[in-house]
């Protein structure tokens with residue numbers, strides 16, 4: 222029997238993961254740009270004698286210029302995360318309530334109160350992002366001042382500035398370091414290269430004495446990005462559920478090797494008192510209050526969940542929706558308005574396999590990707606299976622996978638999305654050869 226609450230929770234979690242990948246890429250680009258601009262600024266503005274920094278006056282005068290660079294490059298990134306990232310996640314939360322449908326209609330949509338909450342949360346997390354910027358304006362300025370005070374070589378300051386911004390990923394004068402850094406950047410999301418990426422990171426840490434855990438802007442901003450999207454979802458969901466009178470919860474998410482013991486036990490059911498796997502909010506608060514673990518965060522457990530980097534979420538339910546043995550009751554099935562997957566596809570005319578896989582890879586909400594996909598030809602049937610490789614073959618427009626368990630395996634899902642990206646590129650290329658105007662439009666859609 223299908224569990225619609227589980228499907229919808231996974232839909233929310235998947236939405237967060239997609240946003241995280243998208244914004245992390247933007248953060249990387251933003252910080253690389255800042256790193257370059259700050260070093261160029263220091264180079265132009267700090268006089269040297271025989272390579273050594275000499276003038277305290279310039280070291281003081283550079284501070285507002287550092288702030289101007291961070292404001293110009295980083296704040297628009299923070300603004301996009303809260304406006305676009307939170308905005309889209311709010312829609313997903315709303316969609317969960319609408320799709321379940323068996324709660325009072327007035328609470329299914331985002332109410333005035335919800336919208337006020339969303340606005341507050343946007344401001345609150347924007348401030349957190351901004352604090353990082355203010356903090357690092359000070360840290361970078363202090364580094365310039367201190368190095369000038371003792372008259373160090375400019376190259377020493379340059380390295381400190383770069384690493385304060387990007388940590389282990391900072392640019393270097395040593396081409397070997399840059400090769401490793403660009404390798405890690407390019408492949409950190411490719412599960413097939415995980416072993417090699419890890420060993421590149423280890424080399425950077427040991428051989429080149431770069432510390433990933435040091436104070437750097439990338440680490441702090443990355444942490445806020447990661448947790449803000451998830452805490453936002455949890456807060457809005459908690460608030461809406463309270464209004465709708467849902468006081469029982471279930472806990473959802475993948476269990477991976479780094480999953481905390483508490484999250485693992487919450488999901489495996491070993492902490493359950495009821496056969497149907499439900500907890501009351503009071504029970505959750507009790508479990509959280511009587512345990513401690515590494516990375517635990519203070520605050521409402523319904524919001525902070527497992528703590529830093531926790532990828533799990535609660536969903537709120539009514540016990541009437543479940544039979545005592547844990548199966549969905551007929552209420553939940555009969556009254557559910559619609560399935561989680563739309564019948565008229567946002568992907569256009571697609572094959573049966575694509576109908577199943579594309580929503581998993583690209584989501585169920587229309588985006589620039591879905592719009593582009595709807596404009597390219599549907600795929601031929603996927604060959605099961607040619608070699609142990611994943612690839613896209615342009616001559617036949619075929620995608621081959623080594624793992625077809627796209628529904629349950631996040632790694633397989635990412636590989637499928639990756640190969641599908643090649644299909645999109647190739648087909649736009651084809652259209653470009655034949656119809657230049659359509660291709661141009663498509664590219665504009667994609668660049669967004």
Ligand SMILES: [Zn+2]
Pocket residue numbers: 481484526527528530531532533
């Ligand atoms: Zn967790």
